[in-house]
Amino acid sequence: xxEEKGLKIVILGEGRVGKTSILAKYFKNKFxxxxxxxxxxxxxxxxxxxxxxxxxxxxxxTAGQEQFNAxxxxxxxxxxxxxxxxxxxxxxxxxxxxSWVKTLQEAVGKDILFVIAGNKVDLVGKNAMEENKxxxxxxxxxxxxxxxxxxxxxxxQIEEVFDSLIKSVLSKAKSGNIGGQRRGKRLELAEQKExxxxxxxx
Ligand code: GDP
Ligand code: MG
Numbered sequence: 001x002x003e004e005k006g007l008k009i010v011i012l013g014e015g016r017v018g019k020t021s022i023l024a025k026y027f028k029n030k031f032x033x034x035x036x037x038x039x040x041x042x043x044x045x046x047x048x049x050x051x052x053x054x055x056x057x058x059x060x061x062t063a064g065q066e067q068f069n070a071x072x073x074x075x076x077x078x079x080x081x082x083x084x085x086x087x088x089x090x091x092x093x094x095x096x097x098x099s100w101v102k103t104l105q106e107a108v109g110k111d112i113l114f115v116i117a118g119n120k121v122d123l124v125g126k127n128a129m130e131e132n133k134x135x136x137x138x139x140x141x142x143x144x145x146x147x148x149x150x151x152x153x154x155x156x157q158i159e160e161v162f163d164s165l166i167k168s169v170l171s172k173a174k175s176g177n178i179g180g181q182r183r184g185k186r187l188e189l190a191e192q193k194e195x196x197x198x199x200x201x202x
Pocket of ligand 1: 013016017020032119120121
């Protein structure tokens, strides 16, 4: 299974917000009520036609490391886009979105493209969603990113969130902004460390 030739998209967010479930709903049209914490990193491929060329998109899921704050630079390496998920029934997980964005930008670069999903809307009423709407809108406007309310359980806006992410990634590819090596600060530091180790330095 090679991910080298495709465009890499990663999924991020706190543990249990529904990342694995969103991917499973989109790629397998399945929802598992008692989805266990992911044990192995999963990887989904999707081929799309773009300007007469077949482009492979590789969607990476975590192995549950986010619950221990242990996502490594390899997970972010060369990502061209990200889906960041929070749980609308636990609004603190939205505040954590901001740190995920920061970490992602440090790892891959400031111009990394991402879309936010407020998942599990089936669990909350309309009023609860209205309450936090302006905070969400302000943040998304400041970051120039799209936001969708989703439900991996009912399938609500799952297609829409992926369509939007894929469109943005492809339009950036068209403008020639992606496809090369992406090196954020953290990756560069990790690589410098490796290099020093090889040379037997420090
Ligand atoms: P992850 O840790 O972010 O990958 O989260 P999971 O996909 O493993 O989901 C954690 C729990 O939330 C599981 O019990 C899922 O069945 C449940 N879950 C995920 N998405 C939804 C949703 O949209 N609605 C509801 N009601 N439950 C969900
Ligand atoms: Mg998971």
